[in-house]
Amino acid sequence: MTAAQARPTGESEYLDEGWLRGPDGMRTRHAARVLLMDSGGRTLLVRGHDGDEPTRSWWFTVGGGIDAGETPRQAAVREVREETGIVLSPDQLEGPVLTRSAIFDFAREHCLQHEEFFLARVSPQENELTRAGWTELEVSFIDEMAWMSPAQLRAAPQEVFPHSLPDLLDELAHGWDGVVRVIGVERDD
Incomplete structure (x- = not known):
């Protein structure tokens, strides 16, 4: 039996077992995201699209679901390594600097993701980016990675998530003040 045959009717082939159904039926998971910032205030961001809506693309941060245990x-460090090839240790992460709960549509489903954002200062010159750790899903919807300044991000024609990311990056460029910013629930549509 293939995974598609075992999947209940209406279940997305894109959302893995880390996405659980909440009491309201919405697919839900917890995630760790990382703001990888260089000394010039640029942040490594990812641009992707929804396979079911390829004309819509957006910029977002490196990161993903927190695995059991x-x-x-730990999830933040693993996700950075898998998605970029950059190897960090947990003590290189500052924060969490931000938390939010994002409601968004992906693969024809409404999803809720509870996110913790960490900050890590890195040098692009010392870290060659690689796609070697990408899953099939990531290969299918990630279009590019780029080091962007807050000004470049504001000028980009694509959507940006979280919406206040350029302002947050401006605030963090000169150091984190120890305050965890809380967005609460944000709709990414």
Whole structure:
């Protein structure tokens, strides 16, 4: 039996077992995201699209779901390594600097993702980016990675998530003040 045959009717082929159904029926998971910032205030961001709506694309941060038994910091470090090839240790992460709960549509489903954002200062010159750790899903919807300044992000024609990301990056460029920003629930549509 293939995974598609085992999947209940109406279940997305894109959302893995880390996405659980909440009491309201919405697919839900916890995630760790990382703001990888260089000394010039640029942040490594990812541009992707929904396979079911390829004309819509957006910029977002590196990161993903927290696996069973992982702490958010462990997940953040793992996700950075898998998605970029950059190897960090948990003690290189500052924060969490931001939390939010994002409601968005992906693969024809409404999803709720509870996110913790960490900050890590890195040098692009010392870290060659690689796609070697990408899953089939990531290969299918990630279009590019780019080091962007807040001004470049504001000028980009694509959507940006979280919506206040350029302002947050401006605030963090000169250091984190120890305050965890809380967005609460944000709709990414």
